[in-house]
Amino acid sequence: MATDTLVVLKNITKNFGGIHALKGVDFSIGTGEVVALVGHNGAGKSVLVQILSGVFSPTAGEISINDRSLSFSSPVDARRQGIETIYQTLALADNLDTPANFFLGRELRTYFGFLDKKRMAKEAQESIARLNSNFVNITRSVRQMSGGQRQAIAIARAIYFDARLLIMDEPTAALGPSETAQVHILIRRLRSEGVGILLVSHDVRDVMSLADRIVVLKNGEVVGTVRPAESSEDEVIDMIIRGRPQTERSVSCT
Amino acid sequence: MHIDRSTALQRLNPLINLVTPIWVVLAVLVIVVALFFDRFLSPQNIVSILQQGVITGVVALGMTIVLIGGQFDLSTGAIVVMAAVVAVIVGPSTGTGTFLAIVLPILLGSAVGAMNGLAVFWAGANSIVATIGMQFLLMGVVLASVSGQHVRADNISAIFTGLAQSQFLGIPVSVIVFGSVALVLAIVMNNTVFGRHIYAVGGNIETARRAGIDVTQIGVATFMLSGALAALSGVMIASLVGHVSPTSIAHYEFPALTAVVLGGTSLAGGVGQPTDTVAAILVLAVISNVLTLLDYQYPIQLLVQGVVLIVAVAYYAWQGAKV
Amino acid sequence: MTPTHLALSPLVVRLFIKPPLVPLIVIGCLIDGFLSFGNLRILAQSIGTDGIVVVGMTIVMISGGFDLSVGAVLAMGGVAAVTLLPHGILPAMIGAGAVGGIAGLLNGTFVTRLAINPFIATLAVMVMVRGATLAFTNTRPVVSLDDQFLHIGQGQPLPYSFMIMVAIMVTAHIVLNHRPWGRHAYAVGAEESASAMMGLRVRRIKTQCYLISGVLAGIAGFLLAARLGTGSPIIGETTALTAASAALIGGATLKGGEGSIAGAFVGLVFIGCLINIMNLIDVPSYYQRMTIGLILLALVISEGMLLRLRQR
Numbered sequence: 001m002a003t004d005t006l007v008v009l010k011n012i013t014k015n016f017g018g019i020h021a022l023k024g025v026d027f028s029i030g031t032g033e034v035v036a037l038v039g040h041n042g043a044g045k046s047v048l049v050q051i052l053s054g055v056f057s058p059t060a061g062e063i064s065i066n067d068r069s070l071s072f073s074s075p076v077d078a079r080r081q082g083i084e085t086i087y088q089t090l091a092l093a094d095n096l097d098t099p100a101n102f103f104l105g106r107e108l109r110t111y112f113g114f115l116d117k118k119r120m121a122k123e124a125q126e127s128i129a130r131l132n133s134n135f136v137n138i139t140r141s142v143r144q145m146s147g148g149q150r151q152a153i154a155i156a157r158a159i160y161f162d163a164r165l166l167i168m169d170e171p172t173a174a175l176g177p178s179e180t181a182q183v184h185i186l187i188r189r190l191r192s193e194g195v196g197i198l199l200v201s202h203d204v205r206d207v208m209s210l211a212d213r214i215v216v217l218k219n220g221e222v223v224g225t226v227r228p229a230e231s232s233e234d235e236v237i238d239m240i241i242r243g244r245p246q247t248e249r250s251v252s253c254t
Numbered sequence: 255m256h257i258d259r260s261t262a263l264q265r266l267n268p269l270i271n272l273v274t275p276i277w278v279v280l281a282v283l284v285i286v287v288a289l290f291f292d293r294f295l296s297p298q299n300i301v302s303i304l305q306q307g308v309i310t311g312v313v314a315l316g317m318t319i320v321l322i323g324g325q326f327d328l329s330t331g332a333i334v335v336m337a338a339v340v341a342v343i344v345g346p347s348t349g350t351g352t353f354l355a356i357v358l359p360i361l362l363g364s365a366v367g368a369m370n371g372l373a374v375f376w377a378g379a380n381s382i383v384a385t386i387g388m389q390f391l392l393m394g395v396v397l398a399s400v401s402g403q404h405v406r407a408d409n410i411s412a413i414f415t416g417l418a419q420s421q422f423l424g425i426p427v428s429v430i431v432f433g434s435v436a437l438v439l440a441i442v443m444n445n446t447v448f449g450r451h452i453y454a455v456g457g458n459i460e461t462a463r464r465a466g467i468d469v470t471q472i473g474v475a476t477f478m479l480s481g482a483l484a485a486l487s488g489v490m491i492a493s494l495v496g497h498v499s500p501t502s503i504a505h506y507e508f509p510a511l512t513a514v515v516l517g518g519t520s521l522a523g524g525v526g527q528p529t530d531t532v533a534a535i536l537v538l539a540v541i542s543n544v545l546t547l548l549d550y551q552y553p554i555q556l557l558v559q560g561v562v563l564i565v566a567v568a569y570y571a572w573q574g575a576k577v
Numbered sequence: 578m579t580p581t582h583l584a585l586s587p588l589v590v591r592l593f594i595k596p597p598l599v600p601l602i603v604i605g606c607l608i609d610g611f612l613s614f615g616n617l618r619i620l621a622q623s624i625g626t627d628g629i630v631v632v633g634m635t636i637v638m639i640s641g642g643f644d645l646s647v648g649a650v651l652a653m654g655g656v657a658a659v660t661l662l663p664h665g666i667l668p669a670m671i672g673a674g675a676v677g678g679i680a681g682l683l684n685g686t687f688v689t690r691l692a693i694n695p696f697i698a699t700l701a702v703m704v705m706v707r708g709a710t711l712a713f714t715n716t717r718p719v720v721s722l723d724d725q726f727l728h729i730g731q732g733q734p735l736p737y738s739f740m741i742m743v744a745i746m747v748t749a750h751i752v753l754n755h756r757p758w759g760r761h762a763y764a765v766g767a768e769e770s771a772s773a774m775m776g777l778r779v780r781r782i783k784t785q786c787y788l789i790s791g792v793l794a795g796i797a798g799f800l801l802a803a804r805l806g807t808g809s810p811i812i813g814e815t816t817a818l819t820a821a822s823a824a825l826i827g828g829a830t831l832k833g834g835e836g837s838i839a840g841a842f843v844g845l846v847f848i849g850c851l852i853n854i855m856n857l858i859d860v861p862s863y864y865q866r867m868t869i870g871l872i873l874l875a876l877v878i879s880e881g882m883l884l885r886l887r888q889r
Contacts, residue, residue: 055464074466075463075464075465075466079466085464087464092461093453093454093457093524095456095457095524096454104454104461104462104465104467105462105467106466109447113446113448114445114446114447115446115447115450326696373878374881377881377882377885378878378881379874379878379880379881380877380881383821383877384873384874384877384878386818386870387818387869387871387872387873387877388870388874390815390818390870391871392870393867394863394864394865394866394867394870395867397861397863398863398864401861508704511697511700521694521697522694552711553707553708553709553711553716556704556705556707556708557704557705557709557712559704560701560702560704560705560708561705563697563700563701563704564687564693564698564701567691567693567698568691568693571691571692
């Protein structure tokens with residue numbers, strides 16, 4: 001389903017002092033394409049996510065969006081480029097309500113820096129309702145919400161702010177089966193609307209059913225890229241563990 | 255913010271959140287005490303209660319903001335002393351003198367606050383220990399600059415004395431100042447982007463950072479506010495008394511902290527209201543007043559304050575708040 | 578990762594850099610009177626009493642906590658000692674230790690059962706203890722003229738307090754490094770949830786640490802009262818911070834899981850010499866407070882920055 005190339009990562013390298021977290025990572029994500037990033041803990045997935053979302057800058061390498069090479073120095077920069085990130089654990093601030101979380105850092109204002117609470121509540125309510133009509137009571141404390149509802153807020157927020165690339169870090173890790181299914185539906189819908197999705201997950205089965213391509217990371221390097229249709233769960237798992245595809249096969253990396 | 259109530263109430267009363275447990279405690283307390291002590295509700299006594307509460311109160315308001323931002327400021331005692339000393343030394347005898355005697359200490363207080371803020375948010379120091387260290391440091395600097403002596407101002411202008419001592423419609427100006435500061439803070443915390451960002455930083459600093467909030471800027475601002483308010487409190491002391499002995503000014507951090515905690519501001523950050531701190535200050539002032547009426551002196555007051563702090567923390571912890 | 582290309586042996590770091598003890602002592606030797614027998618005795622006496630408190634503080638910090646109340650407990654211990662003196666010296670010492678123990682148990686309970694942040698909990702206990710002590714003595718010091726008691730404050734050639742401190746330090750060192758309990762304390766401080774899952778009784782260990790800190794502070798109070806001849810309710814304002822600084826210099830962290838008695842001892846000697854030298858050259862007392870403040874700030878800022886660097 002991939003059409004044009006949206007994001008290209010070339011030779012992304014990241015060192016922390018003596019630790020080489022990423023070594024020359026290359027891959028790309030197209031518009032309307034779901035690319036899954038899999039690998040062991042410590043393979044470098046989170047670092048890559050943090051680089052793309054502007055938390056760190058790479059030690060070396062280039063990121064380009066729509067053929068324009070860019071560098072982000074902060075999460076705000078990344079968001080300005082249309083990259084929205086949904087983190088596994090740090091999605092929401094428990095002590096703030098839903099509209100506050102929805103617009104955190106990008107609050108709607110009236111005069112003199114005053115918050116436009118009415119408009120924020122309205123916009124947040126509508127956006128989330130469009131996604132999940134079960135989500136009625138926006139005034140409930142975020143702290144009391146289930147994992148799925150919190151994800152819904154985070155996803156609705158990303159859509160509202162016109163994400164071109166949506167990075168999802170372990171979106172279903174803390175969810176039950178029905179909520180996981182809902183997230184799957186959402187991902188497919190976003191894909192059909194042309195949003196590029198980078199899905200980081202340790203759940204290979206999930207990834208096999210959702211992704212257009214799977215990029216396997218081990219020890220900071222890309223050890224292979226496969227299409228689920230042309231591969232198998234076992235092969236992917238093998239790549240995660242052993243680092244090389246079982247059967248040598250040339251794979252296109254577009 | 256106390257979440258559930260706040261969003262509903264915010265539609266009714268967009269500016270301030272009232273009717274929290276501490277106000278109920280205050281109301282009950284006042285009623286009970288008034289029943290037992292006829293002297294309690296006399297105008298002089300009420301004024302005395304208010305005046306006593308105000309000095310600690312201004313410090314407590316600053317501490318509330320810092321605590322909402324997730325940190326502690328225990329250097330305020332030294333800032334109060336510094337401000338009082340500077341105010342007196344500047345010599346508020348003329349018009350400009352008076353102006354300087356008020357503005358200069360506040361600027362210095364903000365500067366100290368900025369240093370605290372940088373140590374905590376830029377260098378990553380533990381705020382409790384760093385601000386206690388700053389307190390020691392600052393006290394030393396203050397004492398050194400006046401060589402440990404008592405400082406007295408001559409010909410203090412009426413305006414300056416008026417700051418703490420005169421009355422407006424029967425209410426001491428210092429109390430009006432306190433009330434106005436509390437009101438402004440309440441509006442800012444609940445209705446501006448700046449205020450909301452402080453709650454965000456206090457609630458979850460990483461989430462705030464990833465939402466693009468400049469955490470260091472917000473953090474330093476909270477400490478500067480706390481420093482400025484502590485300095486204001488020192489200026490009021492100077493106005494009240496006219497001469498300052500640096501070693502004999504009581505240290506207000508502990509009563510202020512007790513008030514902040516009593517008002518429901520969470521020690522973990524991200525939760526709290528300036529108006530609740532006001533109520534807590536009044537509660538503490540009433541308790542202190544009662545103890546005085548019963549002839550209990552400073553040591554017992556100290557003991558009681560410690561107990562109040564523990565009880566308050568335990569109560570909110572039991573309610574499920576993070577402390 | 579800390580830069581390892583500066584391959585200095587740990588011992589060198591401990592004596593020349595953090596803290597710069599040897600340079601300080603060299604400076605001290607240049608000052609008139611520093612090396613005199615009388616001055617060294619005074620130094621030993623103050624290090625003796627403070628050292629006992631430092632042991633307690635180090636243990637608490639290793640377990641991940643903090644004890645702001647030690648100064649107040651020190652004062653209370655002294656008052657208790659002098660008050661109980663008519664019943665004998667041993668009861669006086671036991672009494673001092675006991676009141677310290679009660680404060681320690683309070684601290685432990687607040688921190689472990691009520692889940693109160695250690696700084697706030699021990700701050701509250703500090704205030705309560707101070708208030709209670711002031712109320713008990715009516716804000717006046719309690720004087721003792723008991724010769725035997727005063728003798729304890731002295732001692733030849735080394736003051737008794739110093740020798741007691743050494744004994745306590747050696748015991749603590751052995752327990753922390755060679756007994757299971759010691760290892761458990763480190764574990765609890767370093768990784769509390771993991772320790773709980775491994776079956777360690779986290780609450781109990783933490784409470785025991787606060788208990789130890791309280792008892793030691795009480796005993797230090799007893800010894801201090803013996804030296805001064807009075808139980809003063811207002812002393813100990815800077816004790817907690819001095820003890821914490823010593824422990825921090827010695828490698829303890831506010832986060833917990835690290836620290837050593839030997840290191841804290843060196844830290845204390847450094848601070849003790851610093852103050853001693855300042856007294857010798859007639860530096861006013863407020864500069865002393867200022868110095869401790871500076872040292873503390875420097876320590877805490879550098880701990881913060883090191884943590885940041887490790888995370889990047």
